[in-house]
Amino acid sequence: MAPAYKLSYFDIMGLGEPIRVLLSYGALEFEDFRVTRENWPGLKSSMPMGQLPVLEVNGKTAHQSMAICRYLGKQLKLNGKDDWEDLEIDTIVDTINDFRAKIGQYHYQSNEQIKNEYQKTLVDEIIPFYVEKLDAIAKENGGYLVGGRLTWADLVFLGLVDYMNFMAKTDLLSKAPNLQKVKENVLKVPNVKNYVDKRPNNH
Amino acid sequence: MAPAYKLSYFDIMGLGEPIRVLLSYGALEFEDFRVTRENWPGLKSSMPMGQLPVLEVNGKTAHQSMAICRYLGKQLKLNGKDDWEDLEIDTIVDTINDFRAKIGQYHYQSNEQIKNEYQKTLVDEIIPFYVEKLDAIAKENGGYLVGGRLTWADLVFLGLVDYMNFMAKTDLLSKAPNLQKVKENVLKVPNVKNYVDKRPNNH
Numbered sequence: 001m002a003p004a005y006k007l008s009y010f011d012i013m014g015l016g017e018p019i020r021v022l023l024s025y026g027a028l029e030f031e032d033f034r035v036t037r038e039n040w041p042g043l044k045s046s047m048p049m050g051q052l053p054v055l056e057v058n059g060k061t062a063h064q065s066m067a068i069c070r071y072l073g074k075q076l077k078l079n080g081k082d083d084w085e086d087l088e089i090d091t092i093v094d095t096i097n098d099f100r101a102k103i104g105q106y107h108y109q110s111n112e113q114i115k116n117e118y119q120k121t122l123v124d125e126i127i128p129f130y131v132e133k134l135d136a137i138a139k140e141n142g143g144y145l146v147g148g149r150l151t152w153a154d155l156v157f158l159g160l161v162d163y164m165n166f167m168a169k170t171d172l173l174s175k176a177p178n179l180q181k182v183k184e185n186v187l188k189v190p191n192v193k194n195y196v197d198k199r200p201n202n203h
Numbered sequence: 204m205a206p207a208y209k210l211s212y213f214d215i216m217g218l219g220e221p222i223r224v225l226l227s228y229g230a231l232e233f234e235d236f237r238v239t240r241e242n243w244p245g246l247k248s249s250m251p252m253g254q255l256p257v258l259e260v261n262g263k264t265a266h267q268s269m270a271i272c273r274y275l276g277k278q279l280k281l282n283g284k285d286d287w288e289d290l291e292i293d294t295i296v297d298t299i300n301d302f303r304a305k306i307g308q309y310h311y312q313s314n315e316q317i318k319n320e321y322q323k324t325l326v327d328e329i330i331p332f333y334v335e336k337l338d339a340i341a342k343e344n345g346g347y348l349v350g351g352r353l354t355w356a357d358l359v360f361l362g363l364v365d366y367m368n369f370m371a372k373t374d375l376l377s378k379a380p381n382l383q384k385v386k387e388n389v390l391k392v393p394n395v396k397n398y399v400d401k402r403p404n405n406h
Contacts (some may be wrong), residue, residue, distance in 0.1 A: 114314075
């Protein structure tokens with residue numbers, strides 16, 4: 001029987017990786033369909049918004065990476081213990097993605113002059129600000145992002161941090177011992193560790 | 204007794220408006236604290252991520268506008284009937300916000316040359332693409348965005364569309380009869396209609 005889950009994404013970590021990490025955590029067998037750059041133009045128009053990642057679940061189609069992660073987080077009981085804790089998880093996930101987007105503004109900037117000017121703001125202001133705030137939150141929660149225990153926010157963080165490091169051309173966690181702890185705590189889960197050890201590390 | 208809810212945001216619709224619409228829908232009394240440009244520098248560092256909107260709920264502080272809307276949507280029973288429908292709501296909300304961000308890239312661009320070049324892409328490609336996709340979804344759901352009935356996604360849409368029209372310098376719904384229907388359906392709720400009729404329409 002074909003697996004119930006099919007993830008379509010490019011052959012990189014990017015926005016697909018948090019979904020792969022969640023599916024691996026839950027030992028949910030999935031087809032890891034990696035679209036090549038050559039095949040993408042022919043597939044694009046068949047995707048709901050012409051974008052990837054797209055997750056098929058028993059024939060039903062979902063898109064939007066963080067919406068998919070939230071859904072999987074619920075299925076895997078990695079959500080909050082009440083509505084307020086769910087709000088805290090959603091908030092930190094949106095904050096991580098704001099940070100990712102600000103780093104992406106640098107990485108994807110094609111105008112060299114604008115890129116160089118923005119690099120200074122990114123390195124001197126944006127990165128220290130976000131890393132300090134997020135590290136303080138991880139400290140407060142004992143090496144997790146919310147509620148002092150593993151939630152899908154931690155898995156999203158693990159799934160995005162390599163992509164963010166790659167785009168920022170730096171190790172964002174070098175001065176963030178508590179965020180390193182978050183990463184370690186997620187990697188203590190054998191299913192996740194096994195997946196990470198054998199995954200393709202393409203950026 | 205002070206209201207249980209205090210919303211801090213600038214004296215514009217922007218990202219605060221969907222929250223105001225949701226609070227109004229539920230007749231949840233709230234302090235609509237509008238921060239002036241003059242007072243903002245003194246307040247900024249006291250906000251969780253140096254950003255607005257921020258919602259206080261019985262003394263607890265929340266930020267990230269869409270996370271707050273999702274929380275209020277649950278409290279007001281405007282969420283999905285199951286996890287999959289919640290995923291559909293989250294997906295359309297993220298898609299609306301992707302569209303908003305792409306319009307914002309135009310509005311907030313300070314380099315005139317880049318702005319003019321991007322305007323063409325926005326008007327010829329991005330706006331028609333998103334409007335057509337969203338209008339088709341609204342048609343399929345009978346004048347709602349998800350599940351053929353009112354959800355918090357419809358309220359978020361109503362809350363953001365004026366801001367998006369303002370930034371895009373056009374009426375995005377002029378060729379979208381089904382999205383107009385979504386707006387009308389939300390405005391059929393007397394609490395929402397009353398709020399919208401008397402709100403400040405600042406951009």
